[in-house]
Amino acid sequence: MTPQSLRGAPLATLRSAELSEAERSISRPGALLLLVGEPGAGKHVLARQLLASIPEPRPAVVVLNASPTIQPIPFALIRTVLPHQEQTEALDAAAGYSAVVAAWPQQHPGTVILVDDADSADDLSLQVIAALCGTPGYRVIITARDLSALPLPVLQLLREQPASIVELTPLTLPQSTALINHLLSPGMVEAETGTRIHRATLGNPLHITELVASLLRSGALMHFDGLFSWSGGDEATMSLPDFLINELSRATPEIRSALLTVALAEPIPLSALARLGDIASPAAIDELLAHRVLRSDTAADGTPLVCTSNQLIGETVRQATPPGERITLLQRIADTLPGDLELSPAETLLRSTSVLLDAGRIPSPEILWSALTAARATNSYRLTARIGRILGSDATQSEQQRIVATTARLTAARLSGLPTLLDEADLLRAPVPRDRPSQPHSLGDPMISLVPTPGDSPDTLLSRIDLGFARADVLLYRDDDVSGATKILDGLLDAYPDPDSPAHLHVVAGSYIRLAYAGKFAAARGLRLAPGAPARAPEVIPVAGADILIAGQAGRLRELRAVARHALPAALSRSGTYPTAGGEIFGALFMSEILNGQVKSAERLHRALLRAVAHPTAAYREGTGLVGVVTGTLALAQGRWGDAAAEFAASADALSRNDGSGFLPVSLAGSALALAASGRAEHAWEAIALLEQTPLRASRIVEGPIRLAAVAARFWLNDPGARDAADALARWARERALHLVELRAIHLAGAALVPLPSGACERAEALHQAIGTQFSGSLCSAILERRGGGPVQDSAAGRQLARHGVLSPLRWREPLTPREREVGGLAVLGYSTKLIAATLRISTRTVETHLARIFTKLGINDREGLAISLEQRSGLWEPTQSSVLPENTALADK
Secondary structure (H helix, E strand, C coil): CCCCCHHHCCHHHHCHHHHHHHHHHHCCCCCEEEEEECCCCCHHHHHHHHHHHCCCCCCCEEEEECCCCCCCCCCCCCHHHCCCCCHHHCCCHHHHHHHHHHHCCCCCCCEEEEEECHHHCCHHHHHHHHHHCCCCCEEEEEEECCHHHCCHHHHHHHHHCCCEEEEECCCCHHHHHHHHHHHCCCCEECHHHHHHHHHHHCCCHHHHHHHHHHHHHHCCEEEECCEEEECCCCCCCCCHHHHHHHHHHCCCHHHHHHHHHHHHHCCEEHHHHHCCCCCCCHHHHHHHHHCCCEEEEECCCCCEEEEECCHHHHHHHHHHCCHHHHHHHHHHHHHCCCCCHHHCCHHHHHHHHHHHHHCCCCCCHHHHHHHHHHHHHCCCHHHHHHHHHHHHCCCCCCHHHHHHHHHHHHHHHHHHCCHHHHHHHHHHCCCCCCCCCCCCCCCCCCCCCCCCCCCCCHHHHHHHHHHHHHHHHHHHHHCCCHHHHHHHHHHHHHHCCCCCCHHHHHHHHHHHHHHHHCCCHHHHHHHHCCCCCCCCCCCCCCCHHHHHHHHHHHCCHHHHHHHHHHHHHHHHHCCCCCCCHHHHHHHHHHHHHHHCCCHHHHHHHHHHHHHHHHCCCHHHCCCCCCHHHHHHHHHHHCCCHHHHHHHHHHHHHHHHHCCCCCCHHHHHHHHHHHHHHCCCHHHHHHHHHHHHHCCCHHHHHHHHHHHHHHHHHHHHCCCCCHHHHHHHHHHHHHHCCCHHHHHHHHHHHCCCCCCCCCCHHHHHHHHHHHHCCHHHHHHHHHHHHCCCCCCCCCCHHHHHHHHCCCCCCCCCCCCCCHHHHHHHHHHHCCCCHHHHHHHHCCCHHHHHHHHHHHHHHHCCCCHHHHHHHHHCCCCCCCCCHHHCCCCCCHHHHC
16 A cells, blocks of 8 residues: 655645745745745645645746755756856856846746755855845745754845744644544554654654655554554654665665666756666656655756655765765766766756766866866855866866966865865965976976966966965965965065066055955055055955955045045946955945944945845855844944844854855954843853954954954953953054054043053044044043043943944943843933934834833933943942853953
């Protein structure tokens, strides 16, 4: 007996509440719905029923199926709608977005896109889907396993778009029994057997379905007088993956071969599967479809597809495949690939190249170069490094080609964050040799010459320089080895000294950027003023972001804005040549505006960023994906501690998994400040401790703001060492001529209860004169007010600084909630109820409710009493249990 298909199961009854909620959520145009549940919970089935429930007029429906097999392939989900263009014109996310909009016409009441198993989708496809969520006429349904493990584009999308999340929990015992009875129809399951199956499967619908099928095949489910009972022991009470592996081992060779073939290449076009009849016979495929192990589907262009019915099945099958069997099947699949792959679309080219390499076959150099171009353009780091290694050691390639391939390999290894690729990159990190080796060698050898040689073409010279930069980047951005990276940069400057040559300009621009990101500002300034330095567009485009960040920390607001006005339009108009520069300039401008107290203009920039996130995906390109950092930084400046903590937590989580340059410290510092201000002392200390243990790498260019946030967090935590940390930061900034960082450090020192040190006020006035902005004047006034120390209290200077995004640390002892701390902090600074509501994006009634609770907890009657209550808390320097110092306080002494 064969059980009924789960696809036809009464899921509308089993999941009636979830289905109703999902129907309401997806009914409106522009809706975004996320279905979350463990593998086998029925997300795909519910999504299909949801699509079927949409009333007339029916919208166009696009179903996109993801899997770990296709995850590394850029644009894998939307491959069928991309233009068939030569790989010299490789697509980026914006081009993919345009292709999708042209291919999927908006139909009333809107095209519905189902992204199944988004956890295993490629990032570029998800970026395009995210952009469509900001485009009228589209509704999106996404299924995923776990909210905590969503891909970064989906996380960012959820932060910026109103979304509904429906969680599919395990079935209850009555629901499991109803499903079992449906699968065994006609017939009923006895109560004890239903309980045993439910207990063995933990209420997972897929596990229930597969277990019932297995028990029927084995005869363990006895049928008597219309009643099914489970005879025998509980040998099937194992995890779902183990159960599936056990079932696979019992399959016939034909069934096993067919299933492995589909799993290795899913979703596989039916036409391609027909060419693999010797390893995936039609009879075996039909049987797997009949037993619901495989399912048929349709691509966006109408192409029939076959894939595993559940992602977990595909993963389990691939995991259980022995290496020898896997290679044999891959080689057979490779036999069906066309010979002119270099002319194929990007997705076909990259996927086929991966299959050939997995099968142990090296494609032709023409195919490899086309694939390398496409892989680099689409940030497919693993494949880029793999191809770069092959071409870099191919003696038939020219010297320049081998240099280019090796550079691509190094850069991909660094950006990937994958330990295996990074370990391979260690082979290519030797210092720059002054002389060429006398013997021929592979350019995979550490002794690659980076110095010019007779007969070098201009392109070869630039390629040698790029390879030197790639080596320096591995040292600087991966290893935090500033000294090693500087030696390589010095060697390049010595090797290309002619100030009138394009090679020298290239060296100067690249070295300036890296010295700036290494925090060596004095050396960077020297290069910026040297002969041959970039002076006008387009040469200034790559260096503009560093220019803005350095000027911002010095308080040169007018200068940094002039750089942005000049460079940003030029960068956007040349996005093909400088794909990351626009985002880098934007991010640098935003962070500098915040640092200089320009919250209103920064908020306008933030709105522009969110528009870019929604349409057309530019915010997800390399160098522009730190949306959480930007959003969290704005929330900090507005006193929205809870929002800031959430944004920085998500950003830190993403960067801790993939941070090819080293911007994790920015998130950790912001997280520490947000957590400290919101009263979560234990978590704030954890963030500070993690920050102290994390190498700065590229974050050295913003080490000043990072230190400011960390020191401010210590003041919010009532740390007795905060004052010394602020003084140390002021000295550090003075040594580097970072006037604004120094002035803000002195202002932080004024938050202590003890008087400011001698000369601090005079130094603050001198810094204000050097900076000359309204913001520096407000800082100076607040410092003069605080020269005598004592508790922080309401003042005109304090209120003015709060509007500039600088909120003074308040020493709460009472157990206020994070929201109460936000409301109370703004209230004591003189914010009106209406302004507090607008700042925190809550209603005025909610503000009044929070104030009433604060007054009750503090035993006061009004806002005046709130200020007096804080002023009376003068003896708060004694560490409390929640603010005990950790052993590692190295950051304050760096």
